Amino acid sequence: MTKHSKQIRKEFIEGLSRISHFWGYPKGVGAVFAVLYLAPNPLSLDELVQHSGLTKGAVSTNVRWLARMGLVRRVTRLGDRKDYYAAETDFYKSIRAILGERQNREFDQAIQSVRETLEKLQAAKGSMDEAERKFLLERVQALQDFFDAIDSLSRAAARLDNLGVNTIQNILKILK
Amino acid sequence: MTKHSKQIRKEFIEGLSRISHFWGYPKGVGAVFAVLYLAPNPLSLDELVQHSGLTKGAVSTNVRWLARMGLVRRVTRLGDRKDYYAAETDFYKSIRAILGERQNREFDQAIQSVRETLEKLQAAKGSMDEAERKFLLERVQALQDFFDAIDSLSRAAARLDNLGVNTIQNILKILK
DNA sequence: TAGTATGTTTAGTAAATACTAAACAAAATA
């Protein structure tokens, strides 16, 4: 690996770290992904440690996060008990995985609190000023509807098994 | 405002704080928005301080952030030098505003680093192993293409002036 | 079974972030 190649790789890694950070994720996540993305073969944990400059613990956490998000595949080889990791190069596949991950219980749980407010308002008939209740009901209901629309959109996208450039282009036609 | 009503409001505020936090934004942003969203009239900075429990400085920062994102409107009244703020109740409008905000220079800047890597790779003909260069070019180009697709999608959505439930339903049909 | 290779978890730390309190700025009114 030439000096020049090393430099370009380093800058790319820093770039993805910045993007990762921008999206609100740890920089390490971007760095580990960048290393894997520029590797022609799956890499072991130790190789990731070498190339990313992070420690084993951090790489372990970050790479598992990436795997859980579907941005990285875990590869195991027969007769080799090391784990290897490879970057997912089909990003549309990753998006589907992320959307489909109802592992996002945390998201649902957050949304749930709005639904609870709505239910409490519905049950509050009589125990609070009726005009106020009407107003609050309307507002909270609108927010709920919005979340539902977003939710059904992401569910539909997640179900889709050929989400890709072509689909995007179709959507672009609608948005014309 | 009855005790019961106060309780429901409080829980709603906490709910939106959690959601705000989940999306990677300060909790205060969610809290301030929640207060405004449950108010029938625009509120002044001081009223926001009262109802949110934050200090003036924090509310000032958070509410300006919300205004910049198009989630809140600043209302000024003739002969009153207070600023008032009202929640945007048309969320689709907000989404358009957020997408349209090329104030998101920060995002573009982050993406820019990938483009730079691409350019450097193109310029590196001769100064690094050609097979390696070919491989890296291909990978980085694919990432760039993906970002471009996302970008054109968001630009299209931002240009749209009737993004709403109906549009979402049209998209859902495509995703069928 | 002891020893070795691998991955995960934990305890502590450094860095980033969002807040408070108070100083400051700007502009209207007296």
Add this chain to the structure above:
DNA sequence: TATTTTGTTTAGTATTTACTAAACATACTA
């Protein structure tokens, strides 16, 4: 011009977060 009202900025702090180093767990090998 001095005073009051309003909003922003700053300095310091508390909290959160992501990291390191090291202990631990697990499973393979001799």
